[in-house]
Amino acid sequence: MGQGLKEILWKLAEKVGAELNYEVVDVELTREGAQRLLRVFIDRPEGIGINDCEMFSKRLSAVLDEEDPIPTAYLLEVSSPGLERPLTKPEHFQRFAGQGVEISLFAPLQGKRKIRGRLKGWSAQPESQVSVEVNGVTLDIPWEMIAKARLQIID
Structure with missing residues (x-):
């Protein structure tokens, strides 16, 4: 589209x-x-x-x-968006902090185009980014790199 x-x-x-x-x-x-x-x-x-x-x-x-x-x-x-709802707006990333998330990227970040982890939130400072905890490490993903994101049930 x-x-x-x-x-x-x-x-x-x-x-x-x-x-x-x-x-x-x-x-x-x-x-x-x-x-x-x-x-x-x-x-x-x-x-x-x-x-x-x-x-x-x-x-x-x-x-x-x-x-x-x-x-x-x-x-x-x-x-309805369902359990694995899409996250499309900055406020979604803030509202669902603490839940599991899967993020697909336009280009690889640290060698990966798909990131799964626990959503930490959204920050507009100093640049717009989404924070995700992956295996105990916080990864900050620039907003413009995110192709798609949705909640995921994680263990």
């Missing part, structure tokens, strides 16, 4: 989230077989149920029909 389209889809989803009082956790536009799929993960403190997904989906679908940012046919899927 092009960066411009991704930003547009995020803004539209967050607009609906603000209207309906949901946090938009992640927005993905992928291809599964021949079908394009727009997947939106939503959350709120009391959790997400099927009725929440249905309500959000109906409202977002109406906004997408009006704005028409995706030029081809696609399926819309709205769901």
Whole structure:
């Protein structure tokens, strides 16, 4: 998904989230077989149920029909982020400090493109970075190196 389209889809989803009082956790536009799929993960403190997904989906679908940012046919899927929720915003890294995390990097850091450990948190000082404890050692990962991150159940 092009960066411009991704930003547009995020803004539209967050607009609906603000209207309906949901946090938009992640927005993905992928291809599964021949079908394009727009997947939106939503959350709120009391959790997400099927009725929440249905309500959000109906409202977002109406906004997408009006704005028409995706030029081809696609399926819309709205769901909760689940146990292995994506971490997409700095506040996610702060909120879930202490939990297991798996981070995929754009380029290797200390010879690894995938880091698994215990999330220590987020710091914007002096540079934006995520701290992860791996085998008792704290690793500071620059924000711009992170391709994807999600919570993981670790021993």
